[in-house]
Amino acid sequence: MAKIMCVDLPEQEKEKIFKSLFELFNSRLLLFAESMLSANEEAADLVQEAFVALWQRMDSFDNLQAIKVFLYLTVKNKCLNIFKHEKVVRRFTDGYMPEPEDKHIMARLIEAEVLGEVQQALTKLPAGCRNVLHLSYFEGLRNNEIADRLNISINTVKTQKARALRLMRDLLKKQPFHFLFFFGNIF
Known part of the structure; x- marks a missing residue:
């Protein structure tokens, strides 16, 4: 894995690295979030929030793999929080919405990664x-x-x-x- 050291880098260099990370992971994370949520705008918002969280913690990562895991976990956890909230809301409106199982989340993550690789290869x-x-x-x-x-x-x-x-x-x-x-x- 590529080493990414953002500590003590000038702000301009951090921005370049961040832009590259955004270009690399944005579409994959969006596919992942959209596969878990019904609202595409909500998925886009979650992905943006994940990148904001990454920007705020850029100095704490030293490799691409750690960044990738952080982004996917952040999106996954935000999606699960939405499910929990919707579950409470539906409980009061007599509807039921089961929370996705881990195996379904994993399948969606793999699908997003593979589709991202295919899209990148297509270009x-x-x-x-x-x-x-x-x-x-x-x-x-x-x-x-x-x-x-x-x-x-x-x-x-x-x-x-x-x-x-x-x-x-x-x-x-x-x-x-x-x-x-x-x-x-x-x-």
């Missing part, structure tokens, strides 16, 4: 491959529909899709998924 693909992959897997279009939309041949679609999948596989092979084992111990 590294050439534009043609990225477009074909997006239309095929995220919009559900068939090869002939993609060819019509992009005004290219079906063979080009097939070639771009195969190339994109090969590149994605290579990019994702390089990603460390050992964090799954680490997170398994904190939930």
